[in-house]
Amino acid sequence: MVTLPPYASPLERLWHYFYLALCVAIFIFLIAPIIVVIPLSFNVEPYFTFTSKMLTLNPEGYSLRWYDELLVYGMQAPGGVRDNAWWQDMWSNAAWVKAAKNSVIIGFWATIFATTLGTVAALGLSRPEMPFRRAIMAVLISPMIVPIIIIATGMYFFYSSPCGLIGLDCGRLTSTYLGVILAHTTLGIPFVIITVTATLSGFDQSLIRASASLGANPRTTFFKVIMPLILPGVISGALFAFVTSFDEVVAVLFIAGPEQQTIPRQMWNGIREAISPAILAVATILVVVSIALLATVELLRRRSDRLRGVTGR
Numbered sequence: 572m573v574t575l576p577p578y579a580s581p582l583e584r585l586w587h588y589f590y591l592a593l594c595v596a597i598f599i600f601l602i603a604p605i606i607v608v609i610p611l612s613f614n615v616e617p618y619f620t621f622t623s624k625m626l627t628l629n630p631e632g633y634s635l636r637w638y639d640e641l642l643v644y645g646m647q648a649p650g651g652v653r654d655n656a657w658w659q660d661m662w663s664n665a666a667w668v669k670a671a672k673n674s675v676i677i678g679f680w681a682t683i684f685a686t687t688l689g690t691v692a693a694l695g696l697s698r699p700e701m702p703f704r705r706a707i708m709a710v711l712i713s714p715m716i717v718p719i720i721i722i723a724t725g726m727y728f729f730y731s732s733p734c735g736l737i738g739l740d741c742g743r744l745t746s747t748y749l750g751v752i753l754a755h756t757t758l759g760i761p762f763v764i765i766t767v768t769a770t771l772s773g774f775d776q777s778l779i780r781a782s783a784s785l786g787a788n789p790r791t792t793f794f795k796v797i798m799p800l801i802l803p804g805v806i807s808g809a810l811f812a813f814v815t816s817f818d819e820v821v822a823v824l825f826i827a828g829p830e831q832q833t834i835p836r837q838m839w840n841g842i843r844e845a846i847s848p849a850i851l852a853v854a855t856i857l858v859v860v861s862i863a864l865l866a867t868v869e870l871l872r873r874r875s876d877r878l879r880g881v882t883g884r
Contacts, residue, residue, distance in 0.1 A: 608854045608858065612637055612638070613635065614632070614634070614848055615632055615633060615634035619851070637847070637848045637849045640847065641667040641852055643661070644666050644667055645664050645667070645669075647664055648660055667837060667849070669832065670832050670833055671834055674817055676748070677748065677752055677831070678755070678817045680748075681816040682759065684753075685755075685756045685759030685762075685808075686808060688760055689760045689762070689763025689764045689767060689812070690767050690805055690808070692711055693768045693771060696708055696764070697768060697771040697772075708768075711760065712761040712765065713761075714757055714760070722822070723754075723821045723825040724825065726757070726822060726825065730753070730754070750827075751827050751831050754826050755815070755816035755819060756812075758819060758822065759811070759812030759815045760812070762808055762815060766804045766807045766808035767805055767808050771801060774800060779792055779797070803874045810871075813864070814861065814864055817835075817857075817860075818857075819835060820838075820839055823835065823836045824836065837853075838854075
């Protein structure tokens with residue numbers, strides 16, 4: 572924490588405390604909508620407001636019923652004995668579980684594709700002899716700038732007509748996992764490019780020349796010299812790509828069919844059809860996952876800074 576020097580004037584001290592109060596107010600303003608979701612997800616009543624028992628911290632006002640609802644919603648026999656048959660029913664038929672599986676599968680492959688393509692693009696854009704670098708960079712990161720509704724609309728028409736990845740069957744949207752994965756890959760590539768490019772900005776290019784002078788071929792140089800140093804940036808970009816895929820709902824609404832329902836799409840359906848506090852339970856789980864991923868990104872960023880400090884000497 573920054574402390575004031577002993578010779579600070581009264582006006583400087585006043586500004587210092589005002590600045591701290593302003594930072595705290597902005598932090599509360601940003602974090603409050605997220606924090607309020609967590610206790611509401613334990614509400615024993617089917618309400619989106621704090622009950623009197625919750626406000627008085629009465630244990631009877633709290634319950635895990637909405638987390639249990641995530642397991643039983645959509646099952647064929649939700650009230651049965653929780654034996655192997657019950658868990659198999661849950662794994663195969665529970666709507667939220669199927670949405671979670673789809674989110675993980677789509678997010679995993681979208682992250683693999685986005686990380687590979689984004690890293691290759693960042694390596695190319697980092698070379699000084701690359702022509703039209705700024706124009707190419709602007710095109711590659713355009714999915715971050717262009718409104719997602721425009722991108723989703725374009726994806727729908729492109730994947731349906733030339734590619735045939737999605738279509739209509741008796742007025743019902745049909746799609747493939749590949750179409751959704753490619754759509755999420757497109758949205759995740761800009762995050763990989765930005766993070767890897769930022770890592771490469773502190774990369775010592777003389778290491779490549781030194782590796783070549785010692786007889787290493789380009790493949791060996793990449794995997795033995797370049798990749799270990801930029802790995803924190805690559806992993807950070809992969810995490811951002813995964814979070815982007817995991818949270819995306821607009822593109823899924825346009826492209827995904829009934830079999831590719833993801834968690835955000837399931838939440839959207841729940842808000843439209845029957846508002847249930849189970850949505851708050853899902854939101855709480857997503858907040859915990861996001862915090863864990865952001866903490867990982869921060870640790871990787873610090874490691875990348877240390878590596879750049881070592882190689883820059």
